[in-house]
Amino acid sequence: MSKNRPFVVSIAGFDPTGGAGVLADIKTFEQHEVTGFAIITGNTIQTENEFHAIEWTDLNFVIRSIDTLFQNYKIATVKIGIVPSLHYLNQILSRIKTLSPDVKIVWDPVLKSTTKFEFMNMEDQLDLNTILSKIDLITPNYNEIEVLFPGFIPDHLGLQNEIQTNILLKGGHNLSEIGTDRLFLKNEVVDLLPSDNNCFEKHGSGCVLSSAISANLALNQNIKEACKNAKTYIEKYLSSTSTLIGYHYVP
Secondary structure (H helix, E strand, O other): OOOOOOEEEEEEEEOOOOOOHHHHHHHHHHHOOOEEEEEEEEEEEEOOOOEEEEEEOOHHHHHHHHHHHHHHOOEEEEEEOOOOEHHHHHHHHHHHHHHOOOOEEEEOOOOEOOOOOEOOEOOOOOOHHHHHOOOOEEOOEHHHHHHHOOOOOOOHHHHHOOOOOEEEEEOOOOHHHOOOEEEEOOOOEEEEOOOOOOOOOOOOHHHHHHHHHHHHHHOOOOHHHHHHHHHHHHHHHHOOOOOOOOOOOOO
């Protein structure tokens, strides 16, 4: 195995179409020339159009997988996708931080599939900010941000300093500024404007974006650079086909 590429781990679901989840993440990692590993949180039955079922991976099995990878490789970045609960997420984060306190972590908080299947239970009443303090960046869309932080959209400046992580608010669901992503850093808000590319909706686009950011962070880019370059990548992916499944190799 090459020693020149940083190691990045995707902890996410398995989508048999490869449009989302760990398969999409690994494709993205390879295009960014990082070495990608994967730990599956849930095995799904789905297509790009329909979601049928999920079987969650036992948390102890996931923790054992984390132990094995971190004890054998120097992991630069971890991307986390679907998880069934905040407790499950917190246990994953705590184990990672115990093994590697300085590792960078990106969480794509997928609360529902595009076909409205609800993944995460938000009712276990864990302190969300305590969990977020272990994460370097979260990448919600406009629907997810309002579930995580009610009132964030109208009062983001008031809530920004209360949230214990950086936020990339994806603009795909913002009809008034379609395609404009907004990066909330500790002391700065950065607008990432869309290009003139003719983009099409894609199944799993959030997975691809967050894994591109994770790869860029592993390549020693700061969060602002990682997000800007990931936006360029995702727009090429979105414009690669007119269908819900895109091409990761975009000339």
